[in-house]
Amino acid sequence: MNTVRRLWAKPAVRWGLAGALVAFAAALPLLNIVVPGVLPGPTYTPGALQILALALIFSALALSYHVLFGVSGMLSFGHALYFAVGAYGLGIVLERTGLDLLPAVGITLAGAILIAGVLGAISLRVSGISFAMVTLAFAQAGSVLIRRNPGVTGGEEGLGLPTAQVPDWLVGVADTRNLYWLALAVIVVVFLVVRWFERSRAGHVAAAVRENELRVRVLGLPPLRVKLLAFVVGSTLAAVSGMLFLLLQSGVTPRAISADFTLTILVIVVLGGVGSRWGAVIGGIVYTILDQRLTALAGSEWVDALPAVLRIPLSEPLFILGTLFILVVLFLPGGIVGLAGRVGRRRTTTGDARDRLEETT
Amino acid sequence: MSTVVLLLVTGLGLGALYFLVASGLSLIYGLMGVLNFAHGSFLTFAAFLGWETARALGADTWGALGVALLVGAAAGAIVAAGTELLLIRRLYERHIEQVLVTVGLALASVALFDGIWGTDPQFIRGPAWLAETTEILGARIPNNRFLLIAVAVVVLLLIVLFLRFTRYGLIIRAGVENRSMVTALGIDVRRAFTVVFAIGGAAAGIGGVLASHYFGYVSPQLGGSLLIFAFIVTVIGGLGSLPGAAVASVVVAVLQQFANFYLGGTGDLVVVLLLAVVLLVRPRGLFGRAA
Numbered sequence: 001m002n003t004v005r006r007l008w009a010k011p012a013v014r015w016g017l018a019g020a021l022v023a024f025a026a027a028l029p030l031l032n033i034v035v036p037g038v039l040p041g042p043t044y045t046p047g048a049l050q051i052l053a054l055a056l057i058f059s060a061l062a063l064s065y066h067v068l069f070g071v072s073g074m075l076s077f078g079h080a081l082y083f084a085v086g087a088y089g090l091g092i093v094l095e096r097t098g099l100d101l102l103p104a105v106g107i108t109l110a111g112a113i114l115i116a117g118v119l120g121a122i123s124l125r126v127s128g129i130s131f132a133m134v135t136l137a138f139a140q141a142g143s144v145l146i147r148r149n150p151g152v153t154g155g156e157e158g159l160g161l162p163t164a165q166v167p168d169w170l171v172g173v174a175d176t177r178n179l180y181w182l183a184l185a186v187i188v189v190v191f192l193v194v195r196w197f198e199r200s201r202a203g204h205v206a207a208a209v210r211e212n213e214l215r216v217r218v219l220g221l222p223p224l225r226v227k228l229l230a231f232v233v234g235s236t237l238a239a240v241s242g243m244l245f246l247l248l249q250s251g252v253t254p255r256a257i258s259a260d261f262t263l264t265i266l267v268i269v270v271l272g273g274v275g276s277r278w279g280a281v282i283g284g285i286v287y288t289i290l291d292q293r294l295t296a297l298a299g300s301e302w303v304d305a306l307p308a309v310l311r312i313p314l315s316e317p318l319f320i321l322g323t324l325f326i327l328v329v330l331f332l333p334g335g336i337v338g339l340a341g342r343v344g345r346r347r348t349t350t351g352d353a354r355d356r357l358e359e360t361t
Numbered sequence: 362m363s364t365v366v367l368l369l370v371t372g373l374g375l376g377a378l379y380f381l382v383a384s385g386l387s388l389i390y391g392l393m394g395v396l397n398f399a400h401g402s403f404l405t406f407a408a409f410l411g412w413e414t415a416r417a418l419g420a421d422t423w424g425a426l427g428v429a430l431l432v433g434a435a436a437g438a439i440v441a442a443g444t445e446l447l448l449i450r451r452l453y454e455r456h457i458e459q460v461l462v463t464v465g466l467a468l469a470s471v472a473l474f475d476g477i478w479g480t481d482p483q484f485i486r487g488p489a490w491l492a493e494t495t496e497i498l499g500a501r502i503p504n505n506r507f508l509l510i511a512v513a514v515v516v517l518l519l520i521v522l523f524l525r526f527t528r529y530g531l532i533i534r535a536g537v538e539n540r541s542m543v544t545a546l547g548i549d550v551r552r553a554f555t556v557v558f559a560i561g562g563a564a565a566g567i568g569g570v571l572a573s574h575y576f577g578y579v580s581p582q583l584g585g586s587l588l589i590f591a592f593i594v595t596v597i598g599g600l601g602s603l604p605g606a607a608v609a610s611v612v613v614a615v616l617q618q619f620a621n622f623y624l625g626g627t628g629d630l631v632v633v634l635l636l637a638v639v640l641l642v643r644p645r646g647l648f649g650r651a652a
Contacts, residue, residue, distance in 0.1 A: 075457060122637050125644045129396045130600060132460070133592040134640060140589050141633035148626065259589065263464055270461060312476035319476065322469025329461045330451060 025184055028052065029177035038289055046176040050248070051292055053176070056183040057244050059284030060190045062268040063277060064237035069266075070275040071198055072230040073210030075128075078135030079265050081119075081142045082235035084257035085112045086242025091159040091252060092152060094166075101166050105243060109236065116235035120228050127213070136259060143257045158253035161246055170247055179248050186244050187281070190237050194277060197233055206230045267325045273335030282336055287321075294320055363499035368622055370497070372615030374506035377513030378575060380610035381568030382591035384520060384603060385441075385561020391537040391601025392550075392557050394456050395449060398463040400565055400591070401584025402470040403441050407433035407566030408573045408583055409478055412485055423488050430512075430570050437566020438559040445558035450551070467585070474581035482578035491574060505574045512571060516564055517607055524603070529556050537601055590617075593632055597639050599649025609647060 007013050028043045039048040061083060068074045089108040093099065099107070123134045146153045153159055163171045169178050197203045205226045208216050216223045246252050255261060264287075272283020294317035297303060303314050313319050332339055382404060389397050411429035418425035444466065452458045486492075491508060494501040524530035532553045535543045543550050565584075572587060573579045594613050598605030613632055621628035639646065 075460065122640060125640045126596075129390065129394070129456070129460070130596055130644075132396060133596050134636065136589060137593050137596075137633050137636050141630050144629045259585065260468070263468055266461070266464060267468070313473060316472040316476045318472035319469045322465045322467075322472060325468065326448065326462055326465035329458050329465060330448070333458070 022184070022188060026181065029180055038293070040292075044177075046173050049176045049180045051288065053180040053183040053248050055285040055288035056180075056187045057241050057248065057284075058268060058288050059281040060183075060187045060244070061238055061241040061265055062272065062280035062284045063187070063190050063194050064234045064241060065265045065269050066275075066277060066280040067194055067197060067230055067234035067237065069269060070280070071203060071210070072206040072227055074227060074231065075132045076123075076135040076231075077132045077259065077262050077266075078123075078137075078139030078142075079235070079238055080257050080259075080261040081135075081139040082112060082116060082238035083242040083245070083261070083265075084142060084146065084252070085115055085235075086239030087246040087252040087256055088146060088153055088159060088242075089239070090243045090246050091161060094162045095159075098165065101170075104165070108243060109239065112236050112239035113232060116232045116239075117228070120231035120235065124224060124227055124231065136262075139257060139259065139262060143254060143259075146254050146257055153254075156254060158251050159246075160251040163250070166247070171250075183244055183248065186240060190240065191277060191281070193233070193237065197230070198277075202226050202229050267321060270325060271328055271335055273337030274333075276335075276337045279335050279337035286336065290321065291317060363501075364622070366498045366500035367502055368618045369615060370500070370502045370506050370510075372618035373611060374509040374575060374614075375618065376611040376614030377509040378568055378572050378587060379590055379594050379614055380513050380607055381516060381564045381571070382587050383594040383598070383606040383610055384516070385558075385564045386591055387595045387598065387601055387603060387606040388520075388533070388537075388557050389561050390595065392533055392540070393449075393459075393554055395459045395463070396456075397561070398460065398588070399444060399466040399470065400463075400561065401586075401588035402467050402474075403437045403444075403562045403584070404565040404569035404572065404587065405474055405579075405581060405584035406440055406470070406569070407437040408569030408579045409474065410436045411566075411570035412483060412573060412579045415485070415487070421486055421488055426487055426491075426570075430567055433566040433570035434563040435566070437562035437564070437569065439562070441562020441565070442555050442559040444562075445555050449558075450554070453551075471581050471585065478579075478581065480581060482580040484578045485573050487574050505571075509571050509575060512567060516567060517603075520560065520564070520603065523560070529553055533557055590632065593636050595646075597636060597646055599646030602646070602648040605646060605648030 029049055031043055033043045034041075035043075039051060041048050043049070043052070061079075064082075065076075065079050068076050068079065086108060089111050090104055093104040093107050093111075094101070097104065097107075119135075119138050123131055123138065126134060147155055149155070150157070169175055170182070198207075205216060205221050205223070206229075208221075209223045209227060213223050242252075242256070245256070268283040268287045269280055270283075271287060272281070273279030298315040298317055303311055306314065328335060334341065382400060386397060386400055389395055389400075411433040414432045415425045415429040418428060444463075448462045448466065449459055452462060487505070491505045492503075494503050495507070496502075524534055529552075532543065532548055532550065533556070535548075536550050536553055540550060568587070569584065572583060576583070590613065594609045595606055597613065598607075598609030613635070616635060617628035617632050619628075620631035624631065
């Protein structure tokens with residue numbers, strides 16, 4: 001076990017492993033791997049690739065939320081707003097301007113940065129719990145705007161992707177694997193951007209603000225500017241995930257901006273492990289597959305035959321996910337990644353000195 | 362003139378609902394620093410139980426409504442106290458985790474209500490008088506508005522009396538002011554936490570039964586939609602301030618009604634705009650203490 005840890009500490013080994021993982025993920029559409037009970041078919045089929053691509057989008061979205069919550073300690077309840085800005089923004093720009101995909105993506109990105117900058121600057125007037133409520137209120141206002149303007153956004157029906165301006169290789173069921181590769185490329189980029197931000201000077205200050213904002217201010221560093229930067233970076237990455245979502249699902253509905261959707265992002269991050277990039281990625285994948293499987297379970301004959309006391313809870317995927325979420329918060333503070341880390345550590349020592357220090361203080 | 366009166370009284374009625382939700386939120390936050398996302402679920406649960414009670418007793422009598430209100434208050438109080446004892450207490454002093462637990466509870470409970478009572482709204486009936494209108498200064502005002510306002514005023518008075526003249530009220534007021542000092546004096550603040558949760562839950566429960574009469578139906582989404590406005594109200598009024606919650610409830614609801622009528626249904630947006638303005642000018646809210 002010690003040799004494993006020593007190897008793991010070497011950057012070359014970590015990069016190599018990550019590269020191998022990405023290469024394996026990229027090869028999936030060419031392979032015939034059957035995972036019964038997890039994927040609806042072999043990995044080269046559009047159905048399985050659709051779920052995998054969706055999982056990657058949720059992972060990217062969770063990574064973007066990790067910048068706010070995990071790195072900077074900002075509990076936002078309005079993150080879905082920026083996902084929706086990406087998805088709806090791209091759809092509306094494509095439809096209204098008739099531009100090609102790439103310029104439309106550029107315009108949407110600029111719009112997302114602007115909106116995140118303005119709303120972030122207002123919300124960051126307050127911190128902590130008030131910040132959570134204010135971001136929730138802004139997301140709610142966005143939701144109202146989208147629902148009340150069916151002429152622009154399609155209202156409750158949702159907005160379809162104008163396929164004429166999108167390159168042919170991204171449209172159609174047979175091209176799902178191209179979308180999957182695009183999603184994979186996007187999540188790699190998002191991961192690297194988040195990693196770069198975390199290791200930049202601003203990222204270090206953001207982490208310091210999370211631990212003790214007063215101390216940062218005493219040191220003469222600007223907490224507000226760094227928080228705003230983290231907010232804009234996280235929100236822009238969320239908008240990128242939203243654009244990808246529009247392409248993959250060929251449309252978007254107001255559910256993408258509901259308070260429930262923000263809570264879903266929070267569930268993903270906490271499930272995977274707060275404060276960990278890989279946790280966000282794993283959380284996104286686990287959540288998407290759980291959600292798909294639980295929905296399938298809810299409709300199965302096996303559940304239908306149960307007495308009402310068991311049938312009603314089991315046929316509500318959100319009930320099971322919500323309960324699981326509560327259990328993770330109560331008993332598994334580090335999420336899935338924390339659990340894996342704890343199992344690994346128990347075999348070697350009783351815990352790092354640093355961890356023990358953190359537990360006692 | 363008659364339109365203005367109608368909008369004003371309807372706004373006051375809606376403000377009464379907001380207050381019933383926001384008072385509990387604000388007290389809980391003030392004392393414990395917990396943002397209770399499950400508060401909407403307490404409300405929805407009480408509304409459903411109140412509806413079932415009224416249905417069992419024959420929906421259109423005053424007695425049934427009274428019993429429904431009592432059942433709603435009791436259900437809200439019990440569920441809220443149970444939440445505090447079973448979930449919140451384990452995470453003492455860890456505010457983020459406490460919020461997360463209530464988020465999980467809100468998700469799970471709404472899904473459970475969906476499963477039990479279905480996702481469609483259940484339309485309800487009350488005493489015939491509630492469905493009628495009364496004419497004031499030429500405005501025909503639905504009578505349920507008066508009931509809402511009266512009950513909210515009574516609840517406000519009861520909470521104020523409780524906080525002023527009982528020992529627990531004293532502990533709660535002192536705890537909101539400076540919790541570590543109260544603890545240092547050897548008083549167990551934690552029992553006050555349960556009491557505050559129960560009071561907030563009871564107010565939300567009464568709010569739930571009344572909300573079902575105001576909107577005319579009960580649905581699993583009832584609490585969640587009111588909760589967002591209650592959040593806005595508590596921030597505008599100042600977190601932890603009961604008078605702030607009362608004043609902000611009325612301001613927000615009346616403004617919402619007027620904007621909905623005169624500015625083409627933009628009430629929700631105007632309220633969020635008001636929130637942004639309050640934050641820019643006075644981040645701690647109207648009645649909030651300086652941080």
